[in-house]
Amino acid sequence: MELSPIQRRRALGAELRRLRSAAGVSGTQLGERLGTSQARISRVETSVTVKPSIDLVNRWLDAVKADEDERTKVLSLAESVLTEVHSWQAVHRGSLEERQRQLLALDEVASEIRHFQPFLVPGPLQTAEYAHAVIEASHLTANTDVEAAVAARLERGERLRSPEIDGPNYHVVVTETAVRWVPMAQHDVRQRQWEHLAEFAQSPRVTIQVITDDAPMSMPPLSGFVWVKFRDQDQHVRVETPSLGVTVAGADDLKIYATVWGQMVLAALSPDESQTWLSLLAQDQVAPPQREGD
Template identity: 65%
Template sequence: MAMTPPQQRARLGQELRRLRSLAGLSGDQLATRVGISQAKVSRIETNVTARPAMDVIARWLDTVEAKAEDRDRVMALAEAVVTDISSWQAIHRGSLEDRQRQLLELDELASNIRHFQPFMVPGPIQTAEYAHAVIESTRFSAGTDVDEAVAMRMKRGARMRDDQDGPNYHVVVTEAATR
């Protein structure tokens, strides 16, 4: 099974931390040698920096004197992380159902989700009729799998409301969203 973008970023951080530790370097020592701050080393290793620069990763690998196979694996992982760009065109290029499924998979990694929505009811608490109208109203939905996307959105919403299985879901909506 392919890793999700958050899983890829976490894996990259773990690999870089492992290589730094094997080289016997502290975060501060590595930061000085790579030319970045110690805080940035920490953010990369703990998956706080979503897309670290490729040149930083290359310098990191040079500094820890990574073996060729480690270097190839980490650079491929870093490239996958850096090129994970979700534009509106990319999100809607394929199946709307697939996008809802991706969101459901991302939700499975979360223990808490906080959502602020000023203008519409958030997807996980929409009714099927509301979700259908929202999806239909986008220019991207023409000729796509709207009914399947609505069904997947309803499944995601049911999981969010499940006290046993779902993450803690906190949502704030404005009065405008409820009208």
């Protein structure tokens, strides 16, 4: 029976922990040998947020003097962990609030989050009304803890923009289409969301850039993604589609997303220009884009 992504990650962590213990090496000692922290060693072994790079796994195996059979087994497992694909049906069997709490925990160990969203306002930037409408409009789950999930999403947004919390820098690039979209064109919800975005853009650790509809682009905005850089230098990219979520951490994949991110930033208004644009939008001083047939 094929292992699920989370099962593969747990299996890798368990193997690495077993090899470390068998070698009589503590987490602190291994951290010193690998030039990293004991906390990172623990997160790798317990599969919390961190997916180790192949380089780290190789050095880990060297440090615990793994034999060839062990090395082959663990490296094969590590390769499979670097790209994870999970079904939203599986994700949404759990609690909606739990998913938001997982993202809050991720923020605590992240140094920077880059978020590109071409279709709707990113979760941490949403108002309560907008978040509620988005969750209900998705129809991806029959869970009933929508209110708790909304509250957790709002808590995350407040923590990301709070100057009193040592959180990650949050850099968002959104399209004008994403900013203007709202379920069933609920004007009041949209207006409050625009005002919230304009306010959020002034937060010290938050950068928001907008790609206007008339912006020339050398690359189409095909899909949204979230690029997380952790404090211990690990990083990964999450891509979400209507049916699947994909997490990648390989160097070649990250290089591709670095190129895409650079192109999206290049097409967007500057942070200062975006703040001005959002403020004008909130005041109904930005004309809606002309549609064919208008």
